[in-house]
Amino acid sequence: MIFSTISRSLSRSSRSRNVINEVNRGKALLTNCDLFRTPYVNNFNSIDQSDGKLGFLRGYFAAIGVNKGSFSNNRLSDFNCTVANPGLRRYFSNEAPKKKKYENFYPKEKKEIPKEKEQKAESKEEANTNDHRNFRETFMKNLQNIFAPILVIGFILSAISSTPHEEKQINFQEFKNKLLEPGLVDHIVVSNKSVAKVYVRSSPQNQTSHDAAEISDIEGPISRTTSRGNTSQYQYYFNIGSVDSFEEKLEEAQEALGIDSHDYVPVTYVSEMVWFQELMRFAPTILLLGSLFYMGRRMQGGLGVGGTGGKGGRGIFNIGKAPVTKVDKNSKNKIYFKDVAGCDEAKQEIMEFVHFLKNPKKYEELGAKIPKGALLVGPPGTGKTLLAKATAGESGVPFLSISGSDFLEMFVGVGPSRVRNLFQEARQCSPSIIFIDEIDAIGRARGRGGFSGSNDERESTLNQLLVEMDGFGTTSGVVVLAGTNRPDILDNALLRPGRFDRQISIDKPDIKGRDQIFRIYLKKIKLDHEPSYYSQRLAALTPGFAGADIANVCNEAALIAARGEETQVKMEHFDAAIDRIIGGLEKKNKVISKLERRTVAYHESGHAVAGWFLEHAEPLLKVTIVPRGTAALGFAQYVPNENLLMTKEQLLDMTCMTLGGRAAEQVLLGKISTGAQNDLEKVTKITYAQVAVYGFSEKVGLLSYPQREDGLEMSKPYSSKTANLIDTEVREWVTKAYKRTLQLIEERKEQVAQIAELLLKKETLHQDDLVQVLGERPFKSDEMTNYDRYKQGFQEEVEKSADSVEEMTTEDDGPSPLVPEAVPM
Numbered sequence: 001m002i003f004s005t006i007s008r009s010l011s012r013s014s015r016s017r018n019v020i021n022e023v024n025r026g027k028a029l030l031t032n033c034d035l036f037r038t039p040y041v042n043n044f045n046s047i048d049q050s051d052g053k054l055g056f057l058r059g060y061f062a063a064i065g066v067n068k069g070s071f072s073n074n075r076l077s078d079f080n081c082t083v084a085n086p087g088l089r090r091y092f093s094n095e096a097p098k099k100k101k102y103e104n105f106y107p108k109e110k111k112e113i114p115k116e117k118e119q120k121a122e123s124k125e126e127a128n129t130n131d132h133r134n135f136r137e138t139f140m141k142n143l144q145n146i147f148a149p150i151l152v153i154g155f156i157l158s159a160i161s162s163t164p165h166e167e168k169q170i171n172f173q174e175f176k177n178k179l180l181e182p183g184l185v186d187h188i189v190v191s192n193k194s195v196a197k198v199y200v201r202s203s204p205q206n207q208t209s210h211d212a213a214e215i216s217d218i219e220g221p222i223s224r225t226t227s228r229g230n231t232s233q234y235q236y237y238f239n240i241g242s243v244d245s246f247e248e249k250l251e252e253a254q255e256a257l258g259i260d261s262h263d264y265v266p267v268t269y270v271s272e273m274v275w276f277q278e279l280m281r282f283a284p285t286i287l288l289l290g291s292l293f294y295m296g297r298r299m300q301g302g303l304g305v306g307g308t309g310g311k312g313g314r315g316i317f318n319i320g321k322a323p324v325t326k327v328d329k330n331s332k333n334k335i336y337f338k339d340v341a342g343c344d345e346a347k348q349e350i351m352e353f354v355h356f357l358k359n360p361k362k363y364e365e366l367g368a369k370i371p372k373g374a375l376l377v378g379p380p381g382t383g384k385t386l387l388a389k390a391t392a393g394e395s396g397v398p399f400l401s402i403s404g405s406d407f408l409e410m411f412v413g414v415g416p417s418r419v420r421n422l423f424q425e426a427r428q429c430s431p432s433i434i435f436i437d438e439i440d441a442i443g444r445a446r447g448r449g450g451f452s453g454s455n456d457e458r459e460s461t462l463n464q465l466l467v468e469m470d471g472f473g474t475t476s477g478v479v480v481l482a483g484t485n486r487p488d489i490l491d492n493a494l495l496r497p498g499r500f501d502r503q504i505s506i507d508k509p510d511i512k513g514r515d516q517i518f519r520i521y522l523k524k525i526k527l528d529h530e531p532s533y534y535s536q537r538l539a540a541l542t543p544g545f546a547g548a549d550i551a552n553v554c555n556e557a558a559l560i561a562a563r564g565e566e567t568q569v570k571m572e573h574f575d576a577a578i579d580r581i582i583g584g585l586e587k588k589n590k591v592i593s594k595l596e597r598r599t600v601a602y603h604e605s606g607h608a609v610a611g612w613f614l615e616h617a618e619p620l621l622k623v624t625i626v627p628r629g630t631a632a633l634g635f636a637q638y639v640p641n642e643n644l645l646m647t648k649e650q651l652l653d654m655t656c657m658t659l660g661g662r663a664a665e666q667v668l669l670g671k672i673s674t675g676a677q678n679d680l681e682k683v684t685k686i687t688y689a690q691v692a693v694y695g696f697s698e699k700v701g702l703l704s705y706p707q708r709e710d711g712l713e714m715s716k717p718y719s720s721k722t723a724n725l726i727d728t729e730v731r732e733w734v735t736k737a738y739k740r741t742l743q744l745i746e747e748r749k750e751q752v753a754q755i756a757e758l759l760l761k762k763e764t765l766h767q768d769d770l771v772q773v774l775g776e777r778p779f780k781s782d783e784m785t786n787y788d789r790y791k792q793g794f795q796e797e798v799e800k801s802a803d804s805v806e807e808m809t810t811e812d813d814g815p816s817p818l819v820p821e822a823v824p825m
């Protein structure tokens with residue numbers, strides 16, 4: 001099923017391509033030619049996909065060198081146990097140091113890749129999951145932070161308040177007998193109406209003040225001079241039931257002792273504050289306030305859902321503010337145009353905008369209205385975001401970047417308010433540039449395709465965006481760039497002049513573009529040759545790859561080299577990396593019966609031989625029966641040329657080559673298998689396109705009914721009669737093509753068998769092996785094919801242009817050299 005993976009990306013790219021074509025005044029006619037522009041593979045399909053996951057895991061372990069024996073059988077659950085088993089874990093940990101090796105492949109000063117990745121890792125998801133994981137931890141920590149001090153303070157206070165003085169608790173009886181009777185009581189202080197503190201004279205009342213003074217010298221801080229010139233000390237206390245009963249009892253006792261009522265012990269009443277108790281009284285309030293504060297802090301980080309995730313600073317009251325990344329003059333890690341290879345036209349157009357921004361007067365004087373925005377359109381991974389980042393670095397004006405989905409929030413009204421705030425911020429620092437990535441998240445056509453309630457919110461967000469871009473009271477000085485790979489679903493109002501005036505299309509790079517992108521990424525890798533040696537060959541090998549795929553190839557190659565304990569990355573590693581990217585992981589230990597292997601070999605051999613002897617078929621690069629990916633048992637890989645147009649003959653040859661596998665099965669094995677399903681699917685698609693879209697069929701005529709990619713089409717634009725006609729025509733064409741293929745395979749029967757046997761022996765055959773068996777390919781084209789380029793490189797052809805591009809882009813200071821070219825002076 002290799003093709004399924006490719007075709008998925010293909011359908012995306014061809015979809016956008018479709019649109020781009022429309023936009024580009026129907027420049028390229030053959031949208032479906034994408035089929036042939038990607039590294040084209042005919043693969044043998046297996047029906048059994050159930051063990052895909054296990055296969056993947058096994059592939060992984062095979063690749064990292066884990067003993068196959070670890071897997072006792074085919075069940076996935078076994079994998080779980082094996083990972084839990086410490087032995088395997090050791091394999092993982094053994095892996096760890098190897099990672100360092102991988103770093104070897106990047107020269108030291110080039111630490112950019114990890115950095116870039118770090119930036120990517122700031123992605124919301126990751127931050128959010130981290131948030132959740134850490135929530136409990138942080139909560140506990142905060143709990144400790146807040147409450148531990150409170151507890152400690154409380155403890156200290158309580159300790160202070162109950163500092164063990166030498167006071168002794170006594171009862172009233174003792175008080176009466178031991179203190180009152182000998183006349184030692186100086187005075188009594190009743191604290192808080194509950195405790196009577198007895199201040200004791202060191203000597204009975206009748207002693208001289210001289211003695212008392214002597215005593216006072218030795219006494220501690222609690223002593224105080226009494227009103228009678230004597231010192232007293234608080235030494236005893238006792239609890240009283242109530243003030244009344246205490247007074248009564250005291251009076252009684254003094255009366256009984258015959259003390260004169262004038263000499264009665266003076267009693268004073270005080271209310272004392274006990275710190276700890278007071279604190280405890282306020283504790284609930286403090287707790288409440290504390291937790292409110294804490295929650296508030298959490299809100300700032302957590303409630304900024306869809307924001308920059310945990311960057312913090314956005315509280316619940318800030319929710320209407322968009323999570324913008326701002327780049328200005330002083331920002332570090334800037335990206336420049338030289339970091340974006342290819343897409344020179346797009347660079348020029350963007351710089352034109354920057355020029356508008358910086359010198360508006362010039363245009364306004366002539367009565368020209370300055371364009372408001374540009375849409376960067378292109379398939380995924382072609383560098384739209386990268387180009388926008390580079391614009392930020394290059395333009396020198398403040399650059400506010402946000403993702404379309406960041407506007408949307410779970411609260412109603414947040415989206416529009418974020419748009420308002422974004423533009424407000426941009427206007428404040430104008431001239432400035434706003435970049436909205438993946439604008440389709442909010443820019444989808446209104447009133448279409450959605451039953452969810454979130455639609456209203458999205459629509460009002462879009463409306464606000466429309467208003468901000470070209471509404472009442474908007475001022476100039478702000479340019480809006482937006483990236484999307486689905487311009488077809490955008491609201492028309494967004495695309496009209498005055499809003500996104502221009503569409504800058506960034507297509508998948510052609511061979512030169514790929515060469516340049518490879519150069520950028522190869523520079524970061526330790527190679528055994530010059531980067532240019534590889535970049536040319538690799539560029540020829542990877543038609544249909546976007547910039548992101550190319551970056552991936554280079555990284556993957558370095559990883560594979562590291563895994564093999566190599567010190568340099570070589571061509572074989574790049575080969576393996578490309579195979580892995582287009583075909584998925586190798587599944588060397590997939591259990592395949594001998595018969596199946598034979599079927600696969602003959603099938604692939606059929607493709608190879610058919611392609612070899614068909615003039616317009618793509619030259620084969622290699623054919624393999626090593627199972628790869630989720631379900632493919634083998635595939636043949638071609639090096640397609642980047643044609644913009646395809647002729648009927650070319651398409652016929654393609655069809656026959658694709659049918660070659662099934663034909664070989666039928667002719668040589670006498671049995672057909674399900675393996676050709678994918679091929680047939682492809683053939684059906686190509687033939688339908690020829691008959692119903694490209695007007696190749698005489699019977700159907702020069703009519704074109706392009707299929708809508710979103711599948712929203714309910715009724716066909718033609719009658720059932722035409723539908724019938726199309727169906728019969730397609731069937732006829734395929735039958736004819738198959739007959740032709742059968743004939744070809746019949747003629748070359750022996751060669752097909754030879755190749756198949758060789759395949760069974762060697763598993764992978766390259767073009768050289770085929771030449772040995774089949775002889776040189778009988779067709780020579782006058783033009784250089786991608787395969788020739790792959791073989792020889794294309795030194796002169798590219799060197800000039802590459803140099804000129806470098807000249808153009810490497811100068812950093814001063815106005816970009818692109819500007820004068822772009823702007824008509």
Ligand SMILES: Nc1ncnc2c1ncn2[C@@H]1O[C@H](COP(=O)(O)OP(=O)(O)OP(=O)(O)O)[C@@H](O)[C@H]1O
Binds near residue numbers: 386
């Ligand atoms: N022309 C290029 N030059 C250098 N690197 C590139 C180029 N195009 C893509 N890349 C690499 O691919 C990565 C992904 O590109 P980017 O995110 O810009 O793609 P995109 O077009 O915005 O994709 P999407 O539409 O999926 O968001 C970049 O980070 C960069 O590493």
Ligand SMILES: [Zn+2]
Binds near residue numbers: 045603658662679
């Ligand atoms: Zn096939």
